[in-house]
Amino acid sequence: MKSKPRRRSIDLKALRLVVCVGPGGVGKTTLSAAFAVQAAALGRAVDVMTVDPAPRLLDALGLGADSADPVEVSLETLRHSRRIQPHRGRLRALALDPKRTFDSIIERYAPSNAARDAILENRIYRNLSNALAGVADYMAMEKLLELASNPATDMVVLDTPPAAEAIDFLDAPRRLLELLNSRAISLLGAPAGIFRSRLRVVDIAARAVLAAFDRVTGLNLLSDVQAFVGSFDGMYEGFAARAASAQEKLRAPDTAIVVVTTAEASRIAQAREFIEALGRANLGVAALIVNRVMAEMPDGAEILPARIRPTLKKKLKRNLADYGALKTREESSLNALRESLPRGAVLMIAPDLGREPLTIADLAEVGRSLGPR
């Protein structure tokens, strides 16, 4: 046993930032919203942001699509319940459109109108900036910092896009900076001969391949990429400073990174990889949440004395055996997961509601029922 104090959950009364990461289809968005509703119910001022390409969070929160600015979510339905006192709490939700955020940042930081136009009109930027070295992920970080620095907000919950690897998203600022800061990129675009003495053999080879690629394809992508990177001249310092504070924020003591998974074998394997990758990046996991865990099976002994027809009893037995088999499958996955729980992390179970949580009340129920195992 680990000698750490037993925690029930993550502390939604004290945390300033909760980041939900995990593979696609495990319910990250739902749980992000559930955390946010729960914290608002505890009286805190909460913003929840989704970077999911399909803004389903807004759907669940009853908002229209495409809300790049925080929109107030009504907690009216919760006020009727005596278990919650949301009179001080408030909840706002937004869905981030990375491309739009990027545009606004370029407009804000570009040293001149000419520099701004050069970027906005660059072919790479226009067609494909979202695919470029984590630009979208970087933009989410920018927005996150903006929300978190609002003194009127107590807590921000971030729903990350489904990623192949957890680190893709959290590591994006560093990758974008490396690209922008890469002198080699400018060298690759320069005419041969000028910098040759400074280039290593692999750079020359890389350049030859890409030049050949450009020639064969007629794309001239290389010069566009170079122009794109070059057009960030003078903006680099601002980007670097913000990326550094994003990294700091992720490692702050009042930040919780939460890995979400379901109990399916393939998802568990993915969750384990996420945890390992986060560990390598020195990002601590505060909690591992297994979503949609089946309720305990009913007692089979209750069937026999029930006053129903024998054929129906037989059916109930079969139903119990069927779902019992699925429960067994789930238990063995959960056991495997317990073994890979990182130090200091709490394992939490989000029970299956038996329906898709689509309303604020549903989300509040999920939030309340999140418990340790």
Add this chain to the structure above:
Amino acid sequence: MKLPRVLFVTGKGGTGKSTVAAAIALARSRRRPTTLADLDRRLSAAAMLGVMPVDGTPAKVTNSLEVVALGARAELDAFIGRIVPIRAISRRMLRSRTFGYVTAALPGLEAFLLLERLRIMAGDAALNDRYLVIDAPASGSAVELLSVAAGVRNISPTGTLNRIADSVAGFLADPTRFGAIITVTPEELALREALETEATMRERLSIATIAAIMNRVPDSLFDTAELAALSPLGSHARLAVRRNGAQEAALSGARRLAQAGIATVNLPMMFTPAMGIDELEQLGQVLAAELLER
């Protein structure tokens, strides 16, 4: 209806895409030699079939079924290998940080090479009278992957790349050669994503969807009168309602898919303690009867 030789299996994350792809491959291999192309980095379809393919070399499951692992990165490596024949240099290049930045900055290159590889595999399959089943990424990424060909055509209006992009786009849009299968579960969000995916593929990419596979549908056990009789029984009643609820959701889901012009095949929920090759065989038999050999 004659199915295309190449089936591209995608769907929302968690709907059982890899399971369905493995089951389809297993069922198709009963008729003709079949290759399952696993695009999932974790190779879960391969693992379910009990093999672990490496480095683009096919792993044999049976005499008529092989699994090959495909990755965008490996396709890029192979491409570099063709352009830079000196192994030592190409290897050092692939390891260099500079090269990493540049390829990251040449957006879509890796994905495009992967698509081209699939097109070549499809051509080989036609020549050798084989089937090809693709365990594709989840629908969002799959649509991104399939869009790369059109994207390349837009930014490169002439040249070799444009010609390759043309033939890739033509291959994807040819319903006699290529078809998509979308996995879905009896849940609102999965259903909505299936409908969106089908619409995007049809409208933007001219890709035909052959069918939606409604996965994990429990067989019918209780009728309405029985459910009413059960209501005093608490948790047993809830478990019965759960089963019926999933059944009804599958029915109404299939209706909505049909309204959008998409045929649906139901796959039974496997009430077993583990998913193994026996379960895949059973699912494969349903797929053979309801879809593949109709």
